[in-house]
Amino acid sequence: KQEVTQIPAALSVPEGENLVLNCSFTDSAIYNLQWFRQDPGKGLTSLLLIQSSQREQTSGRLNASLDKSSGRSTLYIAASQPGDSATYLCAVSGANNLFFGTGTRLTVIP
């Protein structure tokens, strides 16, 4: 059964810092990997989707990488801003559904 782990569980950084969030998964037979953002009491916003054949995807200040063979993905956030404060979720796709990690709660201090 697929298990997804995200480290660290919480992270606090000063504004302007670059940071990396980590995601690992146990079964490398995935279709794709998605990174989401969740604000308190809100829904999920899709940030990036990396197809299983891809190594990375970029959107603005965000860059996500995927290493299927080692079961790892990272989300790099450049020049962090207070508005980036949220919980970041990693999810890998199985045949019919997504398997989610428990998230990293990010706080960017002004």
Next chain:
Amino acid sequence: NAGVMQNPRHLVRRRGQEARLRCSPMKGHSHVYWYRQLPEEGLKFMVYLQKENIIDESGMPKERFSAEFPKEGPSILRIQQVVRGDSAAYFCASSPYSTGSYNEQFFGPGTRLTVL
């Protein structure tokens, strides 16, 4: 193009009542997924439906929970005789395809169910 819509956004029920959660997928999407997020836990898959068909319900509790996606209208997640442990956020997602690397799921804002 409106996103995935869910209603109600908040639902309060007393123990033993029924809860009905609705989800309208994005235009052009015929695949719907339901997930549950218990307090301080990650999202867990419940059920995957296409129009008039349940494809995978491996994450659904065996009793009291059911889901449908009729030919016309929204998908419905129904919880009968709710208990306090059902209190959670229920998220619906939709996608244009069933599987494959291009299958991106788009999520609704969720329904937060509170059972008194």
